Ligand SMILES: Nc1ncnc2c1ncn2[C@@H]1O[C@H](COP(=O)(O)OP(=O)(O)O)[C@@H](O)[C@H]1O
């Protein structure tokens with residue numbers, strides 16, 4: 001039975017790596033799929049993981065209709081057994097509904113990957129619809145960690161090194177530059193430190209010797 005599965009977690013927990021692995025494993029068994037992504041950090045028509053893997057993907061735009069995409073491939077004689085959908089938080093609720101319809105009416109497996117909540121802890125509309133419609137929501141096993149060592153559950157955005165809680169919902173960016181002056185960065189935090197607006201840099205700055213206080 002085909003399924004719509006939403007693999008979710010914070011930024012930097014291995015979602016794109018798993019997406020590439022899923023595609024590899026299904027393709028290795030002779031199944032044919034399409035890999036989609038939207039606004040990957042590596043650029044248009046790409047899917048990339050911080051482990052160094054990178055591959056071609058079909059870029060999802062506002063006007064992408066997944067039903068039409070799959071129908072067009074099948075009309076050209078190409079089988080479509082599964083879809084891998086990365087950065088699915090950026091898809092619209094209507095696009096998520098198209099994915100569910102593909103599962104139910106054509107038996108296509110859909111493996112979607114994305115973060116659930118934005119830097120304000122609010123659900124992305126696409127992620128919310130996935131949680132509502134998915135057969136299963138799988139939280140990734142690999143835990144990304146807050147600077148304090150606790151499991152990271154939330155995504156923080158920094159602008160010029162300072163954590164912010166206002167701004168556009170979508171700003172493509174990366175973790176690792178959060179304490180630097182690079183204009184927009186991200187850092188994963190546990191809820192306690194997200195609520196306290198305490199990034200690693202803030203915690204260090206609050207002690208005279210630069211040590212971090214939990
Ligand atoms: N140099 C490294 N060595 C081992 N693992 C790494 C390295 N760099 C990144 N990773 C792993 O890759 C994960 C991020 O993978 P990625 O697929 O880019 O995440 P996501 O798509 O969830 O943002 C990290 O949590 C870490 O486990």
Ligand SMILES: Cc1cn([C@H]2C[C@H](O)[C@@H](COP(=O)(O)O)O2)c(=O)[nH]c1=O
Pocket residue numbers: 010011012015016039041114115117118119120155156157169170171172173174186
């Ligand atoms: C929290 C948050 C993230 N984003 C962007 C930043 C990245 O480009 C992607 C997440 O990619 P990853 O592979 O999971 O690291 O989402 C955003 O636009 N808005 C946010 O609030």
